[in-house]
Amino acid sequence: MPEDPVESLIRNIDNKLAARDLVPSRRQYLELKRKYPHAILLYRMGDFYEAFDDDARVVARDARVTLTSRTFGRSGRVPMAGVPHHALNYYLSRLLNAGHTVAIAEQMSEPGKGLVEREVTRVLTPGTVVESALLPAGENRYLAAVYDVGARIGIAWVDVSTGEFRLMELRGEDASERLQEELARISPAECLIPEGFPYELVLSQSHATTVRRQNCDPQVAYQLLCKHFGVRSLDAFGCHDAKASLGAAGAIYTYIEQTNPSLLCMLTSIRMECAEDMVGMDPATRRNLELTRSFGTGGSRGSLLGVVDQTSTPMGSRAMRRLINTPLRDLQEIRRRQDIIEPLVQMPQVRARIANQLVQIGDLERAVSRCTQSGSTLRDFLSLSSALGHVDSLVRILSGTHQQALANLASSIDTCEDILSRLQMAVAEADDGSPVILPGFMPELGDALEELRSAREWLARLEQKERERTGIRSLKVGYNKVFGYYIEVTRPNLHLVPREYVRKQTISTGERFVTEALKEVESRITRAEDAIERLQNEAIALLRSLVSANTRRLLATAQLLAEMDALVALAEVASRCGWVRPLVDDSDVIEIRNGRHPVVESSLEGERFVPNDCYIGGNWPRVLLITGPNMGGKSTYLRQVALIVLLAQIGSFVPAESARIGLVDRIFTRVGAHDDLARGASTFMVEMVETATILNGATERSLVVLDEIGRGTSTYDGMAIAQAVLEDIHDRVRARTLFATHYLELTTVAKKLPSAQNVHVSVAEERDHIVFLYSVRPGAADRAYGIHVARLAGLPPWVAGRAENILHALSAGTEGESTRDKEDEGANSLVSKVDINNASCHLAKHLFEPGERYTCSENPLPVKISAVKTLEGSMLAYQGVLEGFEPSRSELEGVAEDILDTDLACLSPVEALQKIEEWQQRLRGMRSDL
Numbered sequence: 001m002p003e004d005p006v007e008s009l010i011r012n013i014d015n016k017l018a019a020r021d022l023v024p025s026r027r028q029y030l031e032l033k034r035k036y037p038h039a040i041l042l043y044r045m046g047d048f049y050e051a052f053d054d055d056a057r058v059v060a061r062d063a064r065v066t067l068t069s070r071t072f073g074r075s076g077r078v079p080m081a082g083v084p085h086h087a088l089n090y091y092l093s094r095l096l097n098a099g100h101t102v103a104i105a106e107q108m109s110e111p112g113k114g115l116v117e118r119e120v121t122r123v124l125t126p127g128t129v130v131e132s133a134l135l136p137a138g139e140n141r142y143l144a145a146v147y148d149v150g151a152r153i154g155i156a157w158v159d160v161s162t163g164e165f166r167l168m169e170l171r172g173e174d175a176s177e178r179l180q181e182e183l184a185r186i187s188p189a190e191c192l193i194p195e196g197f198p199y200e201l202v203l204s205q206s207h208a209t210t211v212r213r214q215n216c217d218p219q220v221a222y223q224l225l226c227k228h229f230g231v232r233s234l235d236a237f238g239c240h241d242a243k244a245s246l247g248a249a250g251a252i253y254t255y256i257e258q259t260n261p262s263l264l265c266m267l268t269s270i271r272m273e274c275a276e277d278m279v280g281m282d283p284a285t286r287r288n289l290e291l292t293r294s295f296g297t298g299g300s301r302g303s304l305l306g307v308v309d310q311t312s313t314p315m316g317s318r319a320m321r322r323l324i325n326t327p328l329r330d331l332q333e334i335r336r337r338q339d340i341i342e343p344l345v346q347m348p349q350v351r352a353r354i355a356n357q358l359v360q361i362g363d364l365e366r367a368v369s370r371c372t373q374s375g376s377t378l379r380d381f382l383s384l385s386s387a388l389g390h391v392d393s394l395v396r397i398l399s400g401t402h403q404q405a406l407a408n409l410a411s412s413i414d415t416c417e418d419i420l421s422r423l424q425m426a427v428a429e430a431d432d433g434s435p436v437i438l439p440g441f442m443p444e445l446g447d448a449l450e451e452l453r454s455a456r457e458w459l460a461r462l463e464q465k466e467r468e469r470t471g472i473r474s475l476k477v478g479y480n481k482v483f484g485y486y487i488e489v490t491r492p493n494l495h496l497v498p499r500e501y502v503r504k505q506t507i508s509t510g511e512r513f514v515t516e517a518l519k520e521v522e523s524r525i526t527r528a529e530d531a532i533e534r535l536q537n538e539a540i541a542l543l544r545s546l547v548s549a550n551t552r553r554l555l556a557t558a559q560l561l562a563e564m565d566a567l568v569a570l571a572e573v574a575s576r577c578g579w580v581r582p583l584v585d586d587s588d589v590i591e592i593r594n595g596r597h598p599v600v601e602s603s604l605e606g607e608r609f610v611p612n613d614c615y616i617g618g619n620w621p622r623v624l625l626i627t628g629p630n631m632g633g634k635s636t637y638l639r640q641v642a643l644i645v646l647l648a649q650i651g652s653f654v655p656a657e658s659a660r661i662g663l664v665d666r667i668f669t670r671v672g673a674h675d676d677l678a679r680g681a682s683t684f685m686v687e688m689v690e691t692a693t694i695l696n697g698a699t700e701r702s703l704v705v706l707d708e709i710g711r712g713t714s715t716y717d718g719m720a721i722a723q724a725v726l727e728d729i730h731d732r733v734r735a736r737t738l739f740a741t742h743y744l745e746l747t748t749v750a751k752k753l754p755s756a757q758n759v760h761v762s763v764a765e766e767r768d769h770i771v772f773l774y775s776v777r778p779g780a781a782d783r784a785y786g787i788h789v790a791r792l793a794g795l796p797p798w799v800a801g802r803a804e805n806i807l808h809a810l811s812a813g814t815e816g817e818s819t820r821d822k823e824d825e826g827a828n829s830l831v832s833k834v835d836i837n838n839a840s841c842h843l844a845k846h847l848f849e850p851g852e853r854y855t856c857s858e859n860p861l862p863v864k865i866s867a868v869k870t871l872e873g874s875m876l877a878y879q880g881v882l883e884g885f886e887p888s889r890s891e892l893e894g895v896a897e898d899i900l901d902t903d904l905a906c907l908s909p910v911e912a913l914q915k916i917e918e919w920q921q922r923l924r925g926m927r928s929d930l
Helices: 005-017 024-035 051-061 083-095 175-186 217-229 244-258 259-264 283-289 304-308 315-327 331-346 348-361 364-372 378-389 391-399 404-412 417-426 443-470 491-496 517-551 551-577 600-601 634-649 684-698 715-733 746-752 786-792 797-812 819-823 839-847 888-899 909-924
Strands: 040-045 046-054 069-070 077-084 102-107 118-124 142-147 152-161 162-169 189-193 209-210 271-273 428-429 436-437 476-481 484-490 502-507 510-514 583-585 590-595 610-616 623-627 660-661 666-670 705-708 734-741 756-766 770-777 865-868 878-882
Touching: 005 024, 005 436, 024 040, 024 118, 040 051, 040 083, 040 118, 046 051, 051 077, 051 083, 051 865, 077 083, 077 684, 102 244, 118 142, 142 175, 142 244, 152 175, 152 244, 152 888, 162 175, 162 244, 175 283, 189 244, 209 244, 217 244, 244 315, 259 364, 259 551, 259 600, 271 770, 283 551, 283 666, 304 551, 315 364, 331 348, 331 404, 331 551, 348 378, 348 391, 364 378, 364 517, 364 551, 364 660, 378 436, 378 517, 391 551, 404 551, 404 797, 417 428, 417 517, 436 517, 443 476, 443 517, 443 819, 484 491, 484 502, 484 517, 491 734, 517 551, 551 600, 600 634, 610 623, 610 634, 610 734, 610 770, 623 715, 634 660, 634 666, 634 705, 634 734, 666 684, 666 878, 684 705, 684 715, 705 715, 715 734, 715 746, 746 756, 756 909, 786 797, 797 888, 797 909, 888 909
Parallel strands: 040 102, 142 189, 162 271, 189 209, 583 660, 623 734, 623 756, 666 705, 705 734
Antiparallel strands: 040 046, 046 077, 069 077, 102 118, 142 152, 152 162, 428 436, 476 484, 484 510, 502 510, 590 610, 590 660, 756 770, 865 878
């Protein structure tokens, strides 16, 4: 059995500690490292935090700093990497994002008096960060855990900065697949997995940390949580018969207790979620629909979140992200949200007033979190007091609308007036903007502050008084940390020094003195400052206890306000963009009239978006087969339907003239092409895995969006797979499906399927040009317009022209003599039965009549196709004739026309030369015809 790497590391450290020639600082480092073998130890040395040995190599690599080395006397030279103390958070974020645990050892004693004492004061892991500087304001940072009991898999996740703590139990044969779906939804920063649990189920979603299985014992976890929440049973939290998820919750509780126990006070409640209450979406669907992250920008800009996130607070932004990631199947909750949004859409002034109050409240969730931590400051409590001061005003605004849904929401918000009153009695903002403890909260502190103020006023008067008394105009009263307060007199005035002055220090410009009165005042100041520091710490501890005791109430209020913020933002978007309230019911109908893509429309900057209808399910066809050219709008249409359904099921208004959405249980998409080479999966393999997931997981209540199935392999194979998938979805799965394809031959298949219908995105032709109309019409497309799109993409005109000639020849099915075969003595005409996968043939294959199949050679030379008779069954076989590059007269005419159309008067000499060079290149390709 291989040795545990942690045990090996500890043994290695023990061997080093046994060495007699270790210098004290090296021994101190190794002793601290032994206590935290799992973590990178950042060891404070002056103005830097240093890492040594293997930790230094990791820090240099992942924090992107220079790897150096240091000699510790006879201990030898060891690798070292350091980061400046003032930029610690910047480098910490890099290490945490890379998945590392970091222990920070601070200096606990003053340098210069022997070996500096050091202690680890913080242990940070990717999932237990609460420092504001290390947290993304608009995102939750979850710590998750998984645990399996038999056929069950439990998930638990917590955001220690907001107190959100949730569980889920997955059962059945597809539990592993659903686990990956849920982890993709939660997107944890760190995931705890017990020993022996399959790593591959979580590695793609987060950083995995292995924990001992005894830390996941469900019975122990049950007792821990009951004790923590002060209850005798967890049944009230919905945790009855949830052994797997309780085991995961126990792993989280134990992990937090070991790394940062002060965070446990944020765990005020636990909530059981049910996967059946939410719309299922696998990781590919979330990625393809660009719900929270755009392919183009890599962030939220360009995603659905980027459009709807008009929130006023970071906690509202986090709530919006949760809404988008968790569409519902609960009609009652969906309609409750709609009932809140609708009056807000109709009352823009009320909406603006609510948003203004939310801005003043800010991030109440994390403000509560900061106030419960050991490092909390008076500023944190002042901020919390200020935020709570605006809650009552917001509640009054909601109540004053006389709208039942808003009034119900207002009545559920606890304004926490008693907590606010105590905070306002304790802390306030001074004239200079600094937070201060009010005298009434702690009378002793007030007395100490008054004593300090009195002593400093005496000092302020002392300098002028002594100048007048002694006649020394340059006399100064000063202070330093070593000698304390003093009176300084320059050398020329030393003869004027009074007898009661006691010399304390000689300096280059004169002497420094003290008096009995000055020493007495210094003692008063020292006593007052010590008392103030002690009493302020006591006051902060009292305030921390106040907030910690009421964390559940404060977080409940914060969560309602965060949801309020998200719903106000949805109302703002609906009002600004002309969205409507959809009818969401329990039918299996999707009826969208003049629907629009929310993201594309928002990016048009005033240009008109062409809307389209979608009618599937119920008495309508259940499958729409969509054909048409690239760039024509097929992918936009597919995604806009899926996004409209998703928006409806989070309770939002939707971008359409009207919409009726029958609840969907899952949304599946298979869009685009990408590979996963690290896992040995080609583009086509990824495509097939995603397609298999859809066919195995979709039900009659699902929405399936498929774009270009089968394009990752040869056309013959791809067409067969696409037809088989289409037939299976139609005959067995029966899901409401949008199926886009370039295989025009499938349109004849769709005609034979009773619950399928052909539609196409239309174009208008003007001579040799096409205009995309972006309109979805009934019927099948007759052409793919691939060469036209290639021209728009910037394909050189002579290449596009040559492609058109090949296309015309292939379409006509004619055969001619190959000029290139004549030039190449060894070349002969070749006929073979092969798949259609030649690139030039791929451009042409859509131009043939629907229902036919064409094949060509993989030879890189151009191919001419001729059909042969139909074989048994639905598939056909053809012959591909390899022929030479034979330019037609039309290409020569194209060059001539280009020359005649060029206005030489408008060209510079350089541009004229470039034109001539272009014409020569085109003509050289036709040399055989000249």
